[in-house]
Amino acid sequence: MRTGFLIAALTSGVCLAQTPTPPPAVPAPPAAEAATPSEKASDVPDPEKLERSAKALVRMRGILKEVLGKLEEARSTKDVVKLNCVNEKLTSIKGLLRISEQSDVALQEAVAKQDATTADHEYTKVSIARVKVEQLRTETEECIGQLAFRTDENLTVEVVEPDQLPKDDFTKPPAPPSVVVRPPPASPTL
Amino acid sequence: MTPAFKSLALGAMVALSLLPAAVRAEGSASSPGPNGIKIGEGRLHPYFDAELRYDSAAGFFGGTPTDLQLAPELIAHFRPGVKFELASPGTSINFNGNVSYVAYTGWLNPASKAASHLETDIGLATAFNRDRQLELDIGDTLVRSDRTTNPVVGVGVLSLSNRLIVAAPIRPAGGALEMTPSVAWAAEFFQPLATGLLPHCDPTDPTCSGPAIQGMNYNNYTFGLANRWRFLPKTALVLDATLDTRSYASTANPSALLLNISAGLAGLVSSRVAVVLKAGYGRDLSDSGLSTVIGQAEATYLLSETSNLKFGYSRASSPVPIYGVLIDDRGYFEAKMLLGGKLTLLGRAAFDYLSYFAKSGRNDTLLTAGIGPEYEFTPWLIGGLAYNLSSRGSNIASTGALSGISVSGVTYTRHEVIARLTFTY
Numbered sequence: 001m002r003t004g005f006l007i008a009a010l011t012s013g014v015c016l017a018q019t020p021t022p023p024p025a026v027p028a029p030p031a032a033e034a035a036t037p038s039e040k041a042s043d044v045p046d047p048e049k050l051e052r053s054a055k056a057l058v059r060m061r062g063i064l065k066e067v068l069g070k071l072e073e074a075r076s077t078k079d080v081v082k083l084n085c086v087n088e089k090l091t092s093i094k095g096l097l098r099i100s101e102q103s104d105v106a107l108q109e110a111v112a113k114q115d116a117t118t119a120d121h122e123y124t125k126v127s128i129a130r131v132k133v134e135q136l137r138t139e140t141e142e143c144i145g146q147l148a149f150r151t152d153e154n155l156t157v158e159v160v161e162p163d164q165l166p167k168d169d170f171t172k173p174p175a176p177p178s179v180v181v182r183p184p185p186a187s188p189t190l
Numbered sequence: 191m192t193p194a195f196k197s198l199a200l201g202a203m204v205a206l207s208l209l210p211a212a213v214r215a216e217g218s219a220s221s222p223g224p225n226g227i228k229i230g231e232g233r234l235h236p237y238f239d240a241e242l243r244y245d246s247a248a249g250f251f252g253g254t255p256t257d258l259q260l261a262p263e264l265i266a267h268f269r270p271g272v273k274f275e276l277a278s279p280g281t282s283i284n285f286n287g288n289v290s291y292v293a294y295t296g297w298l299n300p301a302s303k304a305a306s307h308l309e310t311d312i313g314l315a316t317a318f319n320r321d322r323q324l325e326l327d328i329g330d331t332l333v334r335s336d337r338t339t340n341p342v343v344g345v346g347v348l349s350l351s352n353r354l355i356v357a358a359p360i361r362p363a364g365g366a367l368e369m370t371p372s373v374a375w376a377a378e379f380f381q382p383l384a385t386g387l388l389p390h391c392d393p394t395d396p397t398c399s400g401p402a403i404q405g406m407n408y409n410n411y412t413f414g415l416a417n418r419w420r421f422l423p424k425t426a427l428v429l430d431a432t433l434d435t436r437s438y439a440s441t442a443n444p445s446a447l448l449l450n451i452s453a454g455l456a457g458l459v460s461s462r463v464a465v466v467l468k469a470g471y472g473r474d475l476s477d478s479g480l481s482t483v484i485g486q487a488e489a490t491y492l493l494s495e496t497s498n499l500k501f502g503y504s505r506a507s508s509p510v511p512i513y514g515v516l517i518d519d520r521g522y523f524e525a526k527m528l529l530g531g532k533l534t535l536l537g538r539a540a541f542d543y544l545s546y547f548a549k550s551g552r553n554d555t556l557l558t559a560g561i562g563p564e565y566e567f568t569p570w571l572i573g574g575l576a577y578n579l580s581s582r583g584s585n586i587a588s589t590g591a592l593s594g595i596s597v598s599g600v601t602y603t604r605h606e607v608i609a610r611l612t613f614t615y
Binding site for chain 2 (some may be wrong): 014040166167169170172173176178179180181182183184185186187
């Protein structure tokens with residue numbers, strides 16, 4: 001009996017030793033940031049994927065609203081060139097948002113089915129779309145130089161001097177030196 | 191000179207000599223490396239110069255009393271000193287002070303030993319509030335030397351001079367415009383370097399008689415206003431004005447009230463060429479009658495940060511004893527090259543044509559040239575060789591008290607060969 005107890009204890013210990021230990025917790029990325037395309041989707045946990053995808057969609061919808069406002073602004077000023085420029089960006093944003101919404105639904109299905117490959121793929125699509133929409137927003141600002149004329153307290157002007165200029169200050173030249181003489185002395189024996 | 195005047199001036203000079211000061215003396219240590227003794231935020235660098243110089247016109251030690259001849263001699267200099275540097279965004283303090291014993295060895299002419307003497311060179315340059323709109327600069331220079339800026343002197347003298355300057359650069363708004371009012375006080379005292387008297391020289395003539403030379407001691411006040419507008423980062427329009435007022439110990443020397451105004455351009459005109467182009471007007475508001483054009487035209491070609499070629503011409507007026515004022519027309523050339531980070535080649539040449547006023551008709555010429563290498567053996571040991579030529583001439587023999595004499599202290603040619611070692615910590 002004692003032997004059987006000992007064997008049971010040893011085997012239970014072995015069984016316990018073979019139980020895989022849970023992986024260490026991965027620090028969650030800041031909730032406000034979506035994963036960048038350079039970050040591997042496989043490194044992001046599934047719940048995090050869902051949360052980031054949802055936030056990305058919210059952000060993209062906000063940008064869409066913003067660009068629609070700029071479109072109205074261009075329309076009201078009857079600026080045809082600006083209108084066409086903004087309209088072009090708006091069309092791209094709408095397409096990316098549509099793709100992102102479809103990918104979000106597919107992501108949720110993949111996570112529910114524990115289909116990691118599909119989940120990674122759909123999450124990546126949303127991430128890339130978000131970066132692209134942010135870029136389109138910036139380009140919308142630059143339509144007809146709008147960004148160039150916007151001034152706020154963060155606007156600075158920097159004068160860049162050529163690198164190869166000498167370091168000395170040549171604007172303060174010294175005055176011409178006075179003439180200096182050293183006349184020879186006369187010997188006291190003379 | 192009244193006793194009160196002399197006491198006041200000497201007392202002020204002694205007091206100022208106790209202040210730390212910095213000026214670049216001839217033969218003093220070049221810019222030291224990271225060694226030195228850390229004192230607060232600055233570094234103190236003690237140094238020692240040892241120099242041996244062959245001077246072909248060391249003094250009137252040869253010939254006969256009626257036919258003096260300039261004689262050569264080997265002259266040794268021993269110069270210990272200290273240099274202190276402190277620089278921060280708002281404050282800079284630079285001090286360079288040394289004491290030098292000039293020993294006429296007597297190896298070639300035993301009579302020359304009497305000319306051995308002590309020299310000193312102490313200078314201060316400070317700047318406060320450098321990063322603000324109103325800056326304060328204070329500088330002082332105390333020099334005891336056998337060299338003088340008084341070209342009238344025709345015999346070897348020891349000059350003790352002090353110059354104190356206070357300036358207040360004002361940079362309103364962004365700093366492109368800068369106005370610098372300044373006031374400077376300078377005093378110079380003379381004493382004979384040796385007690386000999388040149389033949390045919392009247393003992394009361396201060397130009398050639400050592401004992402009478404103290405009549406040329408003077409006080410000089412300079413009021414200045416320098417303006418510059420930097421319309422490019424390293425190029426500016428400049429407008430300068432100075433007013434010099436000088437008085438002498440002896441009333442035989444006419445006082446001067448000299449106004450100089452000039453304007454022009456200074457700075458880079460390309461990434462490698464810097465120019466100074468100034469023209470103006472000089473006038474003596476007292477009795478000499480000087481009224482003349484002054485100016486400067488100079489170009490510097492920057493081969494690199496450490497090598498450059500410079501040539502130029504300047505015309506300037508300044509007070510002098512006996513004659514009141516003089517005009518100095520100078521053509522000059524300078525070259526400096528740093529090779530391999532250790533070898534520095536230096537070359538210079540200048541020709542001065544001095545025109546004296548007070549209806550004297552006197553003109554002097556002075557040709558100076560020098561060349562020499564300087565090598566940094568280690569960061570604390572620098573060695574240098576140099577050859578200097580100076581040739582002075584004057585028409586005073588046909589105009590002044592020394593007429594008929596073939597040898598004088600204002601007509602000579604001097605060749606110097608110099609070897610120097612500088613130890614710096």
